[in-house]
Amino acid sequence: MTRKAYSFVRTFPPEPDRDLCVDRHYLLCASAGALRLEAQGQVWVLPPARAALIEAGRPIRVSIPRPVTTASVLFDTEFVPALPAPLTVFDLSPLARALVTECGTWGESDEPLTTYAETLFAALAAVTWRLAEQPSPVVVPAGRSPELRRALRLTEERLSGEVRFEDVADEVGLAPRSLARRFETETGMTWRAVLRRMRVLRAIEELAAGDTPVTTIAFTIGYTSLSAFNAAFQDLTGRTPTEYRASFRP
Incomplete structure (x- = not known):
């Protein structure tokens, strides 16, 4: 696959804990419902308007207590800068949410991104990387x-x-x-x-x-x-x- 970044939206039923690890930097958002994430000895809840930025190759444990719809964006590690931290959960700004929605047009494909799409994904990375510098305090060990x-x-x-x-x-x-x-x-x-x-x-x-x-x-x-x-x-x-x-x- 040649795309430097892509997005996807999926709906999941309630599920028990499962491990997740991907080879790209992963921006994970819940557009409806809430996810639970566990990593590095801590637990976060991810409702709408919050996001998790996860380093490529970083294992996390995900559980879905109730049905949830996720909007996710995956970035090639050579397309974006290094993450501020291996895993950060933070509040999304209105601009970030709008960019996540706009990037949803471009899913997984062997076709390269258009110049416009590449610019959008780069803008989303710039905004969310900055937001990730101020992680949410709502975390439980x-x-x-x-x-x-x-x-x-x-x-x-x-x-x-x-x-x-x-x-x-x-x-x-x-x-x-x-x-x-x-x-x-x-x-x-x-x-x-x-x-x-x-x-x-x-x-x-x-x-x-x-x-x-x-x-x-x-x-x-x-x-x-x-x-x-x-x-x-x-x-x-x-x-x-x-x-x-x-x-x-x-």
């Missing part, structure tokens, strides 16, 4: 040890109800003090800080899934106060849940 990974899984499974650190530690088979040290050592955060991020990530997935009221989402992910949820969400994302949902719309 994946953990290294089996005990911590299980603690994280148990915590996430209980977001909708009351979740107690002591209960998680007991099921993992560690004393609360020992599990707390694992969190500090492996994630650099406390369990409560990780819990807060998990709730915001789950909220982003719910916001991307449809028009469920923000209050309902807040209660679904374990908050008993809408104001506390709004404060936690805005502290981490810089926007209220309503503003964040609005950013998904073109």
Whole structure:
């Protein structure tokens, strides 16, 4: 294939975790629904208006909790500069979103790009490479040890109800003090800080899934106060849940 860059749009049903690795720099966007990405010991949620820029040959794990439509662009490594980082998740600007849409005309083919198309893909790379210099803070650690990974899984499974650190530690088979040290050592955060991020990530997935009221989402992910949820969400994302949902719309 001779094209220096190409785009494709696909719709996927819910899928369990699977590994993804491509030989081109990969700009991955969700145009509807949300993806989960795991790499380098961290987990991101990718709803509309956010993108992942992934280095060629960099393995990542992708899961699809609900149906999702993706818009992806793949760049030949000799067509674009080196990436700012091996993997970055960031918010798309209106210009970047418009360029992703416009580049969607040129899919995988042996036919070379027209001069106009090549200029568009180069412009998209320039814009998204710049955006990738400011990664999103909405990320959750994946953990290294089996005990911590299980603690994280148990915590996430209980977001909708009351979740107690002591209960998680007991099921993992560690004393609360020992599990707390694992969190500090492996994630650099406390369990409560990780819990807060998990709730915001789950909220982003719910916001991307449809028009469920923000209050309902807040209660679904374990908050008993809408104001506390709004404060936690805005502290981490810089926007209220309503503003964040609005950013998904073109």
